[in-house]
Amino acid sequence: MLADLSPAAPPHTAEPGRDILHEVFGYEHFRGPQQAIISHVIGGGDALVLMPTGGGKSLCYQIPAIARQRAGHGTTVVISPLIALMHDQVGALHEAGVSAAFLNSTLTSEEATAVEKRMLRGELTLLYAAPERVTTPRFLAQLDSMQERGKLSLFAIDEVHCVSQWGHDFRPEYRALTVLHERYASVPRIALTATADAVTREDIVERLQLEQARTFVSSFDRPNIRYTIVEKKDASQQLLRFIGNEHAGDAGIVYCQSRKRVEEVAQMLCDEGMDALPYHAGLDSKVRQANQDKFLRHEGIVMVATIAFGMGIDKPDVRFVAHLDMPKNLEGYYQETGRAGRDGLAANAWMAYGLQDVVNQRRMIDESPAGEVFKQGLRGKLDALLGLAEATDCRRVRLLAYFGEASAPCGNCDNCLHPPAVWDGTDAARKLLSTIYRVQQASGISFGAGHIMDIVRGKQTEKVTQFGHERLSTFGIGAAFSEQQLRGVLRQLIAISAVSVDGQAFNTLQLTDASRAVLKGEVPVSLRESVSSPKARPAKAAKGSSAKAGAKAPLELDAQGEQRYLALKAWRAEVAREHNLPAYVIFHDATLATIAQRAPQSRDDLQGISGIGAKKLEAYGDEVLRVVAGVD
Numbered sequence: 001m002l003a004d005l006s007p008a009a010p011p012h013t014a015e016p017g018r019d020i021l022h023e024v025f026g027y028e029h030f031r032g033p034q035q036a037i038i039s040h041v042i043g044g045g046d047a048l049v050l051m052p053t054g055g056g057k058s059l060c061y062q063i064p065a066i067a068r069q070r071a072g073h074g075t076t077v078v079i080s081p082l083i084a085l086m087h088d089q090v091g092a093l094h095e096a097g098v099s100a101a102f103l104n105s106t107l108t109s110e111e112a113t114a115v116e117k118r119m120l121r122g123e124l125t126l127l128y129a130a131p132e133r134v135t136t137p138r139f140l141a142q143l144d145s146m147q148e149r150g151k152l153s154l155f156a157i158d159e160v161h162c163v164s165q166w167g168h169d170f171r172p173e174y175r176a177l178t179v180l181h182e183r184y185a186s187v188p189r190i191a192l193t194a195t196a197d198a199v200t201r202e203d204i205v206e207r208l209q210l211e212q213a214r215t216f217v218s219s220f221d222r223p224n225i226r227y228t229i230v231e232k233k234d235a236s237q238q239l240l241r242f243i244g245n246e247h248a249g250d251a252g253i254v255y256c257q258s259r260k261r262v263e264e265v266a267q268m269l270c271d272e273g274m275d276a277l278p279y280h281a282g283l284d285s286k287v288r289q290a291n292q293d294k295f296l297r298h299e300g301i302v303m304v305a306t307i308a309f310g311m312g313i314d315k316p317d318v319r320f321v322a323h324l325d326m327p328k329n330l331e332g333y334y335q336e337t338g339r340a341g342r343d344g345l346a347a348n349a350w351m352a353y354g355l356q357d358v359v360n361q362r363r364m365i366d367e368s369p370a371g372e373v374f375k376q377g378l379r380g381k382l383d384a385l386l387g388l389a390e391a392t393d394c395r396r397v398r399l400l401a402y403f404g405e406a407s408a409p410c411g412n413c414d415n416c417l418h419p420p421a422v423w424d425g426t427d428a429a430r431k432l433l434s435t436i437y438r439v440q441q442a443s444g445i446s447f448g449a450g451h452i453m454d455i456v457r458g459k460q461t462e463k464v465t466q467f468g469h470e471r472l473s474t475f476g477i478g479a480a481f482s483e484q485q486l487r488g489v490l491r492q493l494i495a496i497s498a499v500s501v502d503g504q505a506f507n508t509l510q511l512t513d514a515s516r517a518v519l520k521g522e523v524p525v526s527l528r529e530s531v532s533s534p535k536a537r538p539a540k541a542a543k544g545s546s547a548k549a550g551a552k553a554p555l556e557l558d559a560q561g562e563q564r565y566l567a568l569k570a571w572r573a574e575v576a577r578e579h580n581l582p583a584y585v586i587f588h589d590a591t592l593a594t595i596a597q598r599a600p601q602s603r604d605d606l607q608g609i610s611g612i613g614a615k616k617l618e619a620y621g622d623e624v625l626r627v628v629a630g631v632d
């Protein structure tokens, strides 16, 4: 869905850029608002594009760059902060037969000079450059000379939220990009980001003087991602089951909160025979870089990471993102899960969440040195995330609503697929709250969750005897509830701030202003029935057979097709190694699977398969046919 926020746009009859979409990229249709954006920019208009990760932002400037170069306008300069990715992005363009290069600090000065010369001679359709490079006097002088000759076609400013302090990744050097508009007012600009919120958007427009730009806002929905949030019991085993049952051999990311936990989980997955690597800020930068490269270049690697990992990871075939610990807020959750399924194929976002997560996150906020107003903001954001975790209705509806988008139940989240049985926890909640109150009254001090639940359930523990809590009127009033049920109720009470956790005092529980409404029965507490999780396929099954042979194809294939698919992947790995590029830059999995399914006999049969453009047909057509013939 496209919401065009600017006044009347001229209707277009032809579809500018469609020929390039077919010929160069080998794709049949534009996705979402791509067509509207591309015709606007080809026509020389400015654009601000807000599109979720995986929405297909690159084509929005690459196709106009090619079209405008063909029309004699010269070179498009792409400004991107993601230096580590420029090499692969430019490599992907070369594979598609587009002339491109990059300028950043990884080049020697001789290499950089060679690129500059090619740019000045007008040989480049796209030039990628880091923001700090673009604003140097030397580079601006080169742009001046291109401009004078009418060979400066377009500026594409990627990750444009970096210009705003409200975005999650402020970079001061982005501020200096105003020079582009001031110095080259006639050169169109397209600015792109996956960060949606209104404050950041307004800030971008103001900072970069994009008032004249047409704004294109895509739906932020990622329909191919299935959201699942499970109650945390034994997180490691749950993760093993999830990967073993649904993702053997797939590439995925597992997010954990601490470095220590990252190391442990990565080790555990390796012990189970998976290819898992750790990534966190405490690792040596060389190790970190090597692990990231492996994740991008090899297949089926599971990256276990803190949130230090992920910015600008544009690997399209990440099949799952798992959270073993809860992120801080919905923005983080959405961004991290968004790294799954950029290729549009089915992907899973899975999170295990428990009482301890709620306690930890609340405590971290309470203990932070920030001011009270700021903390209140953080609590509000955490509450929204807890609301999602506790939800018994469609997760996607809640997620999109948070980002200001209305939607209907999605049919592709755990709650839609298996509507949870719900029980009314109001009674249990009141019993817990009155116990917290009475204990405090009787003893003058507060206690933690375990002790409170023991009293409610009437358990005669040492601590109960020590404090004489068996004499409380609430002792044993909730004997009918299981500990798990009470734990769930308590989690939700903390989530809705009807109970607070004192991190300074052994995580003891206290009543809050919001407790009264629950005690009076004004706020219903409804909880999902805890279902015992399905029996696991032994995690070891992932070892050897399926894990090492690689993930299953994204299409239904018969035995012969599977053979072709595997042979094609082996061939692709070889080519990718030779070209020093990630495999997906050569062909996506979906493209290989389609080839495997159709068993083409001739170049004509290859034509029209999504992802095979003219250059790739020319370069790889015969080899692909040979690989297919070798299997049949």
Ligand code: ADP
Pocket (backbone or CB within 6 Å): 027, 028, 029, 030, 031, 034, 051, 052, 053, 054, 055, 056, 057, 058, 059, 314, 316, 342, 343, 344
């Ligand atoms: P973003 O930068 O918005 O996260 P990308 O530009 O990396 O997304 O695109 C995500 C993936 O979708 C890429 O692999 C790209 O080749 C593919 N893609 C983009 N547009 C189309 C399209 N119209 N048809 C098919 N695939 C597309």
Ligand code: ZN
Pocket (backbone or CB within 6 Å): 393, 394, 395, 396, 397, 409, 410, 411, 412, 413, 414, 415, 416, 417
């Ligand atoms: Zn749903």
